[in-house]
Amino acid sequence: MHADKSKTIRKLKTVGGQIDGLIKMVEDDRYCVDISTQLMASISILKNINKDVLRGHLEHCVYDSLKQNNEESIKEKIDEIEKIIDKLNKL
16 A cells, blocks of 8 residues: 555544444434534545545556556556445445
8 A cells, every 4th residue: 555554544544433332322312413513523524534545546556557557457447446436426
């Protein structure tokens, strides 16, 4: 992985803490809108992490394939990105 690992881990731990908090909120029968607000905050952080990971992939893995002029590797990287875009469009 080429994204900033320490930043990624910090963000993932933040989301983990939010998930733990969400579990407690549900167990405590907290107000639905409060739970939804916390869910959206967690989703936002996860989307941000995904953006960082994909940026790292483009800037390193895809760039390296292009720099090496390896047609098979370039095609593979383009196929990977197309699949990710398809998945993102389904969200």
